[in-house]
Amino acid sequence: MQKNIEDLHKKQRTDAVRGVLLFGVFQLVCVAGFIMLCLIPDLPRWAVILFAACAAATAAPMAAALAVLKKRFDEIQGGELDAARQY
Numbered sequence: 184m185q186k187n188i189e190d191l192h193k194k195q196r197t198d199a200v201r202g203v204l205l206f207g208v209f210q211l212v213c214v215a216g217f218i219m220l221c222l223i224p225d226l227p228r229w230a231v232i233l234f235a236a237c238a239a240a241t242a243a244p245m246a247a248a249l250a251v252l253k254k255r256f257d258e259i260q261g262g263e264l265d266a267a268r269q270y
Contacts, residue, residue, distance in 0.1 A: 192259050192260070195259045196256060196259055199252055199255045199256065199259070200252070203248050203249070203251075203252045206245075206248055207245055207248070210241055210242060210244065210245055213238075213241045214238045214241050214242050217234045217235070217237045217238035217241060218234075218235075218238055220234040221234045221235055221238070
């Protein structure tokens with residue numbers, strides 16, 4: 184029984200990391216797109232500032248995603264889902 188719980192926790196941690204990595208890849212692609220838009224020749228200065236701000240705003244949620252991942256690891260380690268499944 185203990186082995187099954189450990190395997191389940193390992194799978195849950197792996198799934199959580201995969202989710203954050205996938206989110207990070209999507210965010211990185213969006214940031215790269217905004218940066219590429221900033222590099223368009225003869226673009227008005229306001230547009231460059233706008234695209235740079237969009238790139239920064241798109242990258243910002245990654246810090247929150249990492250904090251949520253840490254909280255998720257704590258939930259998995261604490262067995263909160265295991266206790267909830269018993270009901």
